[in-house]
Amino acid sequence: MIEKIKKTAEFLLRHAEDKPVAGIILGSGLGGLVNSMSVKRSFNYNEVPDFPVSTVEGHRGRLIFGELEGKNVVAMQGRLHYYEGYSIQQITFPVRVMKLLGIRHLFLSNAAGGLNKSFTAGDLMIITDHINLFSDNPLRGKNLDGLGPRFPEMSEPYDRTLIAKAKKIAKENNIKVKSGIYVGSSGPTLETPSEYRHFRIIGADATGMSTVPEVIVARHMNITCFGISVITNLAEPEDPDSPTTHDQVKSVAESAEPKMTLIFKKLIASL
Ligand code: HPA
Numbered sequence: 001m002i003e004k005i006k007k008t009a010e011f012l013l014r015h016a017e018d019k020p021v022a023g024i025i026l027g028s029g030l031g032g033l034v035n036s037m038s039v040k041r042s043f044n045y046n047e048v049p050d051f052p053v054s055t056v057e058g059h060r061g062r063l064i065f066g067e068l069e070g071k072n073v074v075a076m077q078g079r080l081h082y083y084e085g086y087s088i089q090q091i092t093f094p095v096r097v098m099k100l101l102g103i104r105h106l107f108l109s110n111a112a113g114g115l116n117k118s119f120t121a122g123d124l125m126i127i128t129d130h131i132n133l134f135s136d137n138p139l140r141g142k143n144l145d146g147l148g149p150r151f152p153e154m155s156e157p158y159d160r161t162l163i164a165k166a167k168k169i170a171k172e173n174n175i176k177v178k179s180g181i182y183v184g185s186s187g188p189t190l191e192t193p194s195e196y197r198h199f200r201i202i203g204a205d206a207t208g209m210s211t212v213p214e215v216i217v218a219r220h221m222n223i224t225c226f227g228i229s230v231i232t233n234l235a236e237p238e239d240p241d242s243p244t245t246h247d248q249v250k251s252v253a254e255s256a257e258p259k260m261t262l263i264f265k266k267l268i269a270s271l
Contacts, residue, residue: 001089001144002144002146002147004049004050004093005093005096005097005100006100007049007050008048008049008050008051008093008097009097009100009101011048011049012043012048012063012065012097012101013101015041015043016040016041016065016074016101017040017041017065018040018065018072019072019101019102020065020072020073020074020098020101020102020103021071021072021073021102021103021104021105021271022071022073022074022103022104022105022106022107022268022271023073023074023075023076023095023098023101023103023105023106023107023223024068024073024074024075024076024106024107024108024264024268025075025076025079025094025095025106025107025108025109025211025214026075026076026077026078026079026109027079027108027109027110027111027208027210027211027230027253028110028111028249028250028253029111029230029232029249029250029251029252029253029254029257030109030110030111030230030253030254030257030260031077031078032254032257032258032261033068033075033257033260033261033264033265034062034064034066034075034077036068036069036261036265037064037066037067037068037073037075038066038067038068039064039065039066040065040066040067041064041065041066042062042063042064042065042066043062043063043064044061044062045061045062045063045078046061048063050093051063051093051094052080052084052086052090052091052093061077061078062076062077062078063075063076063077063094064076064077068265068268069265069266069268069269070269071268071269071271073268074098074101074103076094079091079210079214080094081187081188081209081210082134082136082186082187082209082210082213083186083187083188083209087136088134088136088137088138088140088213089138089141091138091213091214092138092213092214092216092217095214095217095218095221095223096144096147096217096221098223099147099218099221099223103223104223104224105159105162105223105224105225105226105271106214106215106218106223106224106225106226107225107226107227107264107267107268108127108210108211108214108215108225108226108227108228109227109228109229109230109260109264110182110208110210110211110227110228110229110230111208111229111230111232111249111250111252111253112125112182112206112207112208112229112230112231112232113190113191113196113206113207113208113231113232113233113234113235113244114205114206114231114233114234114235115183115196115199115200115204115205115206115207115235116178116180116200116205116206118178119178119205119206119231119234120231120234121231121232121233121234121252122230122231122232122252122255122256123176123177123178123230123231123256124170124175124176124177124178124228124229124230124231124256124259124260124263125177125178125179125180125182125205125206125228125229125230125231126158126163126166126167126177126178126179126180126226126227126228127158127179127180127181127182127206127211127226127227127228127229128158128163128179128180128181129157129158129181129182130157130158130181130182130183130184130211130212130215131181131182131183131184131202131203131204131212132184132212132216133183133184133185134184134185134186134212134213135186136186136213137213137216138213138216138217139152139216139217139220147220147221148220148221148222149220152216152219152220154216154219157215157216157219157225158215158225158226158227159224159225159226162224162226162267163179163226165267165270166226166228166263166267167179169262169263169266169267170263173262173263173266175259175262175263177263178205178231180204180205180206181203181204181205181206182204182205182206182207182208182211182212182227182229183199183202183204183206183207183208184207184208184209184210184211184212184213185207185209186209187209188209190244191207191235196235196236199235200235206229206231207235208229211227211229215227226267228260228263228264230252230253230256230257230260231252231256232244232248232249232250232252232253232256233248233249233252
């Protein structure tokens with residue numbers, strides 16, 4: 001595993017000009033941030049050795065090196081999901097590669113269902129913590145001692161300083177943000193009414209099918225993380241007449257995307 005990670009990182013370092021300080025993973029309908037980048041080099045995932053190839057509708061699958069707000073970054077436009085059939089180690093492989101490229105911070109966005117009753121569709125939620133309900137953990141198996149400890153502590157999965165800065169940025173720019181806890185599970189099924197209720201009871205504010213594995217791997221390697229969920233739909237267990245569709249998720253995400261992008265850009269500028 002470590003050999004593959006090194007080989008892919010060496011390939012990218014040979015082809016990309018500058019080492020990135022931050023990685024960015026953009027979720028469903030949230031890829032527009034790359035339009036603010038001055039792109040230096042871009043790879044389709046199928047051009048990168050050992051990168052799994054993204055298949056889900058709405059995900060383009062490009063690894064993009066460039067400058068954002070004067071900082072060198074590497075962005076994944078289109079993330080890899082567990083429900084596509086990859087192993088949990090495969091979907092988190094790019095984060096490990098990014099560590100060897102030099103990143104110290106990871107910015108993640110996702111589309112999520114709102115569980116908190118005060119949320120509405122189109123809200124942004126700064127992720128303050130998560131609950132892992134994937135049936136797997138990317139760190140299961142032999143520990144990669146060169147990357148991090150066997151039992152990584154997870155007391156601050158999302159960086160408090162970045163969260164505080166993001167709230168300040170949102171306020172200064174008249175962007176309303178919520179904050180809360182994200183519960184991640186494998187999908188691809190959306191939740192049953194009872195599952196939505198379960199997630200509320202255990203204390204989650206939003207639910208989705210990503211982010212948690214990537215953050216676990218990043219924290220193992222001591223990368224600081226910051227995440228935003230775009231609330232694309234509300235979990236309404238009592239309303240079987242308004243089921244959530246993937247098209248709805250994508251279109252709400254796309255309309256909320258500029259607000260999220262602004263927060264990411266200003267946060268990255270402040271690094
Ligand atoms: N559940 C799980 N994942 C999601 C949802 C949801 O309601 N909305 C967007 N991604």
